[in-house]
Amino acid sequence: MTALETDFKPFKTRVEDALANRTLKVAIERTTGTARLKRAAAVSTWPNFAGARDLGRRIKDHVTSNLDHYLIEFERNAIASGAKVHWASTAEEACEIVVDICKAANAKSVTRSKSMLGEEIGLPLALEKAGITRVETDLAEHIVQLAGDKPSHIIWPALHRTREEVAELFRKHHHTPQNSDEIPAMVRSARRQLREAFLRADVGISGANFLIADSGAVCTVTNEGNAELTTTIPRVHIVTAGIEKLVPSLRHAMVLLRLLVRSATGADFTQYTTFHCGPKRPGDADGPEEFHIVLVDNGRTHMLGGDLNDMLRCLRCGACMNHCVVYRQIGGHAYGGTYPGPMGSVLTPELDGLAGSRDLVHACTLNGNCQQVCPVDIPLPTLLRGWREKSWNEGLEPRSVRRALWFWAFAARHPFLYRMATAVAVRVLRLFGEAGWVRSMPMAKGWTSHRDFPKPASRTFMEQYRAAQRRARK
Template sequence: MHANKPENFEQNVSEALSQPNLKAVIRRTTDKAEAKRAEAIANFPGFENARIQGQKVKDHTIKYMAHYLAEFEKNAKAQGAIIHWASNAEEASRKVLEICRKHEAKRITRSKSMLGEEIGLSHALDNADIDRVETDLAEHIIQLAGDPPSHIVWPAMHRSREDVIKLFRENHKDPTYSEEIIELVRSARRDLRTKFLTADIGISGSNFLLADSGSTCTVTNEGNAELTTTPPKVHIVTAGIEKLVPSMAHAVPLLRLLTRSATGGEITQYITFHNGPKRQGDVDGPEEYHIVLVDNGRTKMLSEGMEEMLRCIRCGACMNHCVVYKHIGGHAYGSVYPGPMGSVLTPHLNSLKVANKQTHACTLNGRCEEVCPVKIPLPKLLRSLRAKSWEKKYEPLTNRFFVKGFAFIAKHPALFQLFSSCGVIFMRMFSKKGWIRSMPMTSGWTRNRDLIEPGTQTFMQQYKKMKKAQK
């Protein structure tokens, strides 16, 4: 499967909507996530307080970001971590590759990290001829299929069991011939086990960076992060600088929010804090431990009034509850991050020029903000990006013409009423039995639905007449 480009959004959408099974495939996952989240929240009366607390933790850390980042660096170094800094995706990938080259790594294992995807690490490793083993089951599936991820929590949600059966039979050393999901999982377990134990380097992301201890933190349900980061001699962490929190105690409220919002579970099975390389006498663990701290647009967001987006803990609730995402799926967005959060992030990671259409593909219905565990005002941010692309004239000319024309008329109320009256006369020329099936300049509407017939005159015309008659 080819990776869609963000600038081809309209075409991506058409392709997505023409896939007959896509909606059912998406719903299988999002409906369950939605129902389970609702249940988890019903069982947690303090959830709203937790959201408020979670937001405060993130906002506080953002406010003092330079302080906490310096603290993190100092404390991680004290734990024996080697710290690297990367301004952009290319630099981040390059730094990871340099470490791989230094250790002459032939095989690396990776536990799922959206940041890794964001900085293009998969491609960089593949191009360097390093045997890259994705260990999260979903990432394993899409690696075999050659797909980009379609969701930030379930990257392989677009693949059916039948697809997985085929992929595993073709690729696993000792594949299953059963079609049971449990046997498929076993097949992956067998296949990945030897790879875990023979990798030269393990690469993980980090859900939190604890400033006061310099710890990184992995959160998984499968346990693949620990299997990725323990056996190899080298552990590399790649993390965005917005992952900072002051301390473990501050990560706790966010952990309470994260799983409930993501899958509707109460907590993930595995939460592991990593503090430097193995200690003297330790039975296992890496000898070298690197942390690559990545900016890639985050400080830009900070300086452009988008700091609320830096609260994001990557739970995916906004996409699970988005009516648009649920119909077009993740691939149509053409970005590592789809859905509402992706439409805000992508313009900063890529550019607004190529990713402004996504900001318009939203009804501003507010559901994403309502379910966001850290109360990110996603509709407000999406709208502010529309304002930016309007200023920069990224909108198609015809749109600008119509909106400007509309605004001109609407700022002159008398003209507006006149236009409304004429509009009614015009529309009534096309109506039949109370409905308009098609009419010039309204194909956007009438392509898919009928238009109700307007009254014989506008409200204002009728109202004035009525008032006159009363006199």
């Protein structure tokens, strides 16, 4: 089953499918486990990482609170460098602009360097509808494209695929596939296959990690080098970028790059960090003849100054999902939106509407891991709680939830009733306990079929507290 099929299932079913998939759990743990270890190691070698993180937060906040200034400054400098700057209010408008540029360039084939914004605005589908061949050049996006999947992580879009599955895909689709199923051989096969695509492409499309206001340059980061091959060889380079990607200067970008890379992969710096500024200059040995930048709003101005203002700081590093106990169990596809994990659960209701995504804002234990590892200190748990309140106030919560909460609230206001109910619950739960764990329980299969439940203490806290006080009085 591909991710595209899971889209139409309700969240609960998607989660159950994911929980029942043991291979998926192994695949997620392999990649996110390494990411967590490497991030922790990278952060521990920087004594005042906390100070830098706070500076990163202040830089991003400064930009969002002066976004009009930086948009205008960036536009002016980008135009001066020879770039064409386009503005798109909505996802549809952004896609239309990109497709129109491709058509004007008479493009048959475009290469794309991984961009989450491109996924957000539905650019792959828009290009397909326009009859333009799209080749994803990031290795993981290439795997996702061959499999007809959707990305399941914003840094490792193909982390849900095992090496055996990838080997099979390459054997099926590559002209001269690998002879062995060793990962380096598979990577060489993709290199051969995609190099042809780089040379054939009429247009290269990239995203932007940062937009440098004082020069009009666009920063991309990759470890593979696919962004530069995507943007240097074709005649036309199109950048799609969210308006929140602005930074005042190159020096500000350096601070944020350090935070971004350590949080994303645990490296200190990406292999390829490139600042693209305008089209090919007179005499230049290579480079695109046309350079277009599409500045995309798609809901960002709605977040500005409102409850989700802090989310505009997001650098798209993926640390929150690597450290999320929910993401690690269900993976990215179960979330159903463009962005998975904690940051996705905050953004999806804004992008796709709360009514269809209210389940996401509840799929969180509020353990706070995500905010702790966020390189710009986004209060993700608080933002999720905000969505929960909104969902309640707008009457989106189903009757069962409302009724259960009403009962809970009633009991909570009547301490005697509450204590009696918890005392009974504890004793009933213990009946199903075995060696410290509840492994199976009627009416709780949704929980116990995928995980165990710790056997509760023999008495409730209040009972034990009273007993201790009685003992103390004696």
